[in-house]
Amino acid sequence: MMAGKVKMTQAPEVAATADDATNHPIRVQTKDVTVHYGAKQALFGVSIDIPDRAVTAFIGPSGCGKSTFLRCINRMNDTIEGCRVGGNITLDGDDIYNPALDVVELRARIGMVFQKPNPFPKSIFENVAYGPRIHGIAKSKTDIEEIVVSSLRRAGLFDEVKDRLHEPGTGLSGGQQQRLCIARAMAVGPEVILMDEPCSALDPIATAIIEELIDELRANYTIVIVTHSMQQAARVSQKTAFFHLGNLIEVGKTEDIFTNPAHKQTQDYITGRIG
Structure with missing residues (x-):
């Protein structure tokens, strides 16, 4: 692009919805969250309320901190050497960074779906059964089977794989693998599902299927999605947060963020002036 030229884009069209999540109870609350990787500070005092049974989207340019912040919500940053998280994050009012808290149990309550589908090198059935087994959720073989079938149904995958449950999960298409990973996350009975750019590796048809699934799942789950696509945020979310550097x-109702943002930086990002 020539110097001095600015590529302009139209703001994404927001899906019409009667549910803006304004009246939903707050499930996750963060106050003044900071993240340091060694001497480098990656997040600066992030405070946000995340409503129950709604989709909250995190948008912003690459490297703006949205995925880093997402990983704070289920303590995935604990696995990164030299990473320090400050501030306060609560789930249903309980501090998730309390030293007495069981992190394994927390990650069962707050599931995660990653950018690239990552099924285990096991059968479709065992991919979904693994979590309930290690968490002691299922007491019998019948319990396991019920959880697997129920989770695959909720992920919109059961009818496609019911005749090959004992074949490798890695043999599925990319979109099917991502839905398998969503079923795997749901199998342990989470309350919150975090999705880190879940459609970025998928084709448009698979993306549309995942977006429909997200819209269905918000009736029963708190969902937070990081997306590089403003159009996707506009289609699937009721609340949107814009991150930069x-x-x-800015955070607010998705419709307001895309049609009447309060900050110039938000407006500039949505219209393509920055990004």
Whole structure:
């Protein structure tokens, strides 16, 4: 692009919805969250309320801190050497960074779906059964089977794989693998599902299927999605947060963010002036 030229884009069209999540109870609350990787600070005082049974989207340019912040919500950053998280994050009012808290149990309550589908090198059935087994959720073989079938149904996958449950999960298409990973996350009975760019590796047809699934799942789950696609955020979310250079610039109803943002930086990002 020539110097001085600015590529302009139209703001995404927001899906019409009667549910803006304004009146939903708060499930996850964060106050003044900071993240350091060694001496480098990646997040600066992020405070946000995440409503129950709604989709909250995190948008912003690459490297702005949205995925880093997402990983704070189920303590995935604990696995990164030299990473320090400050501030306060609560789930249903309980501090998730309390030293007495069982992190394994927390990650069962707050499931995660990653950017690239990552099924285990096991059968479709065992991919879904693994979590309930290690968490002691299922007491019998019948319990396991019921959980697997129920989870695959909720992920919209059961009818496609019911005749090959004992074949490798890695043999599925990319979109099917991502739905298998969503079924795997749901099998342990989470309350919150975090999705880190879940459609970025998928084709448009698979993406549309995942987006429909997200819309169905929000009736029963708190969902937080990081997406590089403003169009996707507009289609699937009721609340949107815009991040830039490690700061939370603006958060509000998705319709307001895309049609009447309060901050110039948000407007500039949505219209393509920055990004």
